Amino acid sequence: MKNEIKQVMITEEEIQSTAKALAERIDADYAGEELLLVGLLKGSLPFMADLLKNIKSKCKIDFMCVSSYHGGTVSSGRVNILKDLSQPIDDMNVIIVEDIIDSGNTLHFITKYFAAKNAKSVRICTLLNKPSRREVEIDVDYIGFEIPDEFVVGYGLDYDEYYRNLPYIGVLKPEVYAG
Numbered sequence: 001m002k003n004e005i006k007q008v009m010i011t012e013e014e015i016q017s018t019a020k021a022l023a024e025r026i027d028a029d030y031a032g033e034e035l036l037l038v039g040l041l042k043g044s045l046p047f048m049a050d051l052l053k054n055i056k057s058k059c060k061i062d063f064m065c066v067s068s069y070h071g072g073t074v075s076s077g078r079v080n081i082l083k084d085l086s087q088p089i090d091d092m093n094v095i096i097v098e099d100i101i102d103s104g105n106t107l108h109f110i111t112k113y114f115a116a117k118n119a120k121s122v123r124i125c126t127l128l129n130k131p132s133r134r135e136v137e138i139d140v141d142y143i144g145f146e147i148p149d150e151f152v153v154g155y156g157l158d159y160d161e162y163y164r165n166l167p168y169i170g171v172l173k174p175e176v177y178a179g
C-alpha cells in the first residue's frame, strides 16, 4: 500500500497534536455545557476517536453514515443517508465531525437536514479542508488543516474503500486512480 502513496502530507504526530488542540478549543467554547458529537461515517472514524478522547466536557456520541462519492474521486452531488442518527437531538449542542470538506455537498445536505431538527446549536469540526474545490458555501467552525487540491487518503479517507487504515494523510499516486 505504501508504494501507492506519492508523499506523506500530514504525519500521524501532526494529526494527534491537532486533534488535541481542537478538543481544547471545543472544551473552552462549550465550558459547562454538554455536547453531542456526530461523526459522519465512514471517513471520520479515526478523527472522531482522537477528538473524543481529548474532549473533557460531558458528551455523548452518535454517528450517521452518508456517502456521495460512490467509489469515484469526484463528488456525485447526490448524498445518501445509509445510517441515520440513533437519538433525538432536541436542545443539544451538536458538533458534526468530518474527515474532509471538499465540494461541500455532504455538509450542505447535512446542515439542511439538521436545521429541520431542534438542536440548541450545530457546529462543524473537520480535520481537513480543501477550500479550492468548494461548490457550495459552508460555515466551518473548527478546521484542523487547510490542504491543497491533491487526492488524499489515509486516516479514514479512502479511494475505492482502501487506504483508510493508514495512520497518516498521504497523497495517492495519480496512476492508482487513473487506471
Ligand code: PRP
Pocket (backbone or CB within 6 Å): 040, 041, 042, 043, 044, 066, 067, 068, 069, 070, 075, 098, 099, 100, 101, 102, 103, 104, 105, 106, 107, 157, 158
Ligand atoms: C467523503 C468524506 C466527506 C465527504 C466530503 O465521504 O468523508 O464526508 O466525502 O466531500 P464533499 O465535501 O465533496 O461532499 P464519502 O462520501 O466518500 O463517504 P465515506 O466517508 O464513507 O468515505
